Amino acid sequence: MNGDLAERALAIQKNFSATWTFDTSDLGRPAAEKVLENLIGESAPAMVTRLQNEFFNLGPLEPLLKDHGVTEIIANGKDEIWLEREGRLQKCEDAFLTPPTFKNAIDRICSESGLTLNLSQPFADGRWREFRVHLACAPLVSHDFHLTLRRIAETPWTLERLEQRGWASSAQLDSVRTLIRERKNILVVGATGSGKTSVLGALLKTLPCDERAVIIEDTDELPIANAASTKLLARPPTPALRGVDLGELVRQSLRMRPQRLVVGEVRGGEAKDLLLALATGHSGSFGTLHAADARQALLRLEMLVQMGAPQWSVQAVRQLIQFSVDALVVCGNSSGHRRLEGLYKVAALESFGFLVERLA
Numbered sequence: 467m468n469g470d471l472a473e474r475a476l477a478i479q480k481n482f483s484a485t486w487t488f489d490t491s492d493l494g495r496p497a498a499e500k501v502l503e504n505l506i507g508e509s510a511p512a513m514v515t516r517l518q519n520e521f522f523n524l525g526p527l528e529p530l531l532k533d534h535g536v537t538e539i540i541a542n543g544k545d546e547i548w549l550e551r552e553g554r555l556q557k558c559e560d561a562f563l564t565p566p567t568f569k570n571a572i573d574r575i576c577s578e579s580g581l582t583l584n585l586s587q588p589f590a591d592g593r594w595r596e597f598r599v600h601l602a603c604a605p606l607v608s609h610d611f612h613l614t615l616r617r618i619a620e621t622p623w624t625l626e627r628l629e630q631r632g633w634a635s636s637a638q639l640d641s642v643r644t645l646i647r648e649r650k651n652i653l654v655v656g657a658t659g660s661g662k663t664s665v666l667g668a669l670l671k672t673l674p675c676d677e678r679a680v681i682i683e684d685t686d687e688l689p690i691a692n693a694a695s696t697k698l699l700a701r702p703p704t705p706a707l708r709g710v711d712l713g714e715l716v717r718q719s720l721r722m723r724p725q726r727l728v729v730g731e732v733r734g735g736e737a738k739d740l741l742l743a744l745a746t747g748h749s750g751s752f753g754t755l756h757a758a759d760a761r762q763a764l765l766r767l768e769m770l771v772q773m774g775a776p777q778w779s780v781q782a783v784r785q786l787i788q789f790s791v792d793a794l795v796v797c798g799n800s801s802g803h804r805r806l807e808g809l810y811k812v813a814a815l816e817s818f819g820f821l822v823e824r825l826a
Contacts, residue, residue, distance in 0.1 A: 471513065475520055475563035478502060524571045526560035527615075531595075538616045539597075543609030544568035553659065553802025565610060572611045575599060582704070583611075591702070593686045596620055622689040623668040633661075634806035641809055641826040645793050646672050649750030653732075655763040656797030661804040662754040663687055663730065665797055669752055670728065680719040682712055683730035696722065712736035713774065716743060729753040735774030737767060744790040760794045760810040760822045767791070788815045793825065 502521060519528045530536045530549055538550035544562035548555050562568035576583055579594035583601050590601040597615040604610050625639050634642075645652055646669060654662045654669070670691040673679060679691045684700040698719060703709030712729065713736035719727060720743055729740055732753045744751055757763035764787060771783045791812055798807035813823040 471516060471520075472563045474513070474517060475567065478517065478521065520563050520567050521570075524574065525562050525567055526558060527571065530558065531597075531615075534617070534620075536617065538614070540615075541568075541611075541613040543611065546609075550659075553799055553804070568611065572601065572613065575613070576601070587704070591685060593618070598685050598687055618687050619664060619667070622671055623664045624671045625668050628665070628668055631804075633665075633804060638806055638809060638826040642669070642795065643672065645809075646750070649726075650792035651744050651749060651751050651790060652753075652793050652795060653763060653767070653791055654752065654754045654795045654797065655757045655760065656754075656807070657758055657799065658756065660797040660799045662756075662797055664804075665795060666728070666730070666752055666754050673726070677725050678723060679726040679728050680722050680724035681728040681730070682715045682719060684712060685730075688728070688730055691728075713739045716740050719743075720748075724748060725750070727751040731755070732767070732770060734770060737770035738774030741767075741771060741786050741790040745786055760796055760808070761820065763794055763796075764791070764812070764820045764822070784815055784820070788812055788820070794822070 502517065519525050524531065526547055527539060527541070530539050530547075535551050536549045537553075540548040540550075540555075541562075542548070544565055544567075547558040547561060549558055550556075562571070572583065575581070575594050576590065579592050579599060581590040581592050581594075581599070581601065583590045583603050585603075588603050588606045590599075592599055594615070596618050598618060600614040602612040625642065628634060629636060629639055652669065654666050656662050667687075667689050670679065670681070670689060673691045673695075675692045676694060677692070679695040681688050681690065681695065681697040682700075683697065686697070686699055688697070690697055698715040700712050700715060701707065701710045712734065716727070716729070716736055716739040725748075727740065727743055727748050728751065729736070730753075732740060732755050740751075740753065755763050755767060757766050767787055768780070768783050771786065772778065772780075775783070793812075794810045796807040796810065798805055808824055809826040810822045811825055812820055814821040
């Protein structure tokens with residue numbers, strides 16, 4: 467069927483060239499819809515729907531966007547579309563029918579999300595509908611365009627929901643609640659796809675309504691804890707506007723009366739600013755970090771702090787980490803099943819590095 471669809475799409479595309487330029491404003495859409503209606507004729511309903519999606523929506527992505535069991539969508543150019551379901555990648559049997567309709571889908575996403583993607587800005591990252599979107603264009607990728615969409619949960623996770631899904635035992639989650647209640651600084655760590663953001667969102671939902679958290683992210687993903695809380699979002703530099711990075715947002719947040727600081731992902735020199743804030747009284751704060759286990763997380767955190775303060779000695783950096791980080795929640799993903807690998811505390815700092823102790 468895809469061969470017939472592609473031939474039909476190419477014929478429609480030639481007719482559209484005189485009536486509609488695939489602009490994202492859709493000013494020419496009524497005329498284009500008339501052309502499409504005439505060319506489709508008495509085609510099968512499934513073919514009609516598919517061609518309408520190709521030219522006026524997001525083509526083969528439309529059913530994937532509506533399927534909430536699909537958590538991630540990846541398009542390596544117009545032909546190779548992959549989806550994640552229950553933690554496993556699988557190939558989509560459909561594809562975009564022509565290069566212009568794939569570009570049109572990219573243009574629609576950029577227009578709706580306010581992102582810019584061109585030769586001078588070949589990467590774009592932001593939020594689109596209920597997805598985190600990342601875009602890249604040639605010549606910096608091997609296809610004309612590369613698209614990644616990660617679904618953001620419509621209903622934020624809670625510790626209770628995580629327990630129901632078998633993510634952790636009741637005793638383990640009680641230990642997590644105790645750490646939050648005692649205002650311990652917590653890092654949620656794990657590999658890509660292990661559910662760190664979902665767990666961090668669940669920690670935020672435990673906060674009482676009168677406790678103010680300032681959330682700092684580069685892309686809008688985390689839920690705001692309550693009406694007393696707020697969120698700051700980083701901004702990449704553009705020709706017209708200077709960039710605002712996470713480090714600057716951490717520094718600005720300290721003037722906003724935070725009771726807890728929350729950094730969506732610690733991955734650069736902002737680690738220094740965050741740990742300095744935590745070491746000087748902002749207890750009960752949260753963040754996430756990419757790492758396979760607790761020891762690797764502390765080593766990576768050490769390296770990130772040194773990126774922001776290369777003049778500091780290793781011993782000074784390690785002492786700052788010891789003062790600032792109380793506990794690590796390690797997330798795992800085995801065969802598509804996300805779970806708590808372990809809950810650890812920083813037990814001691816020795817000459818060779820950190821000692822961590824398992825709590826649960």
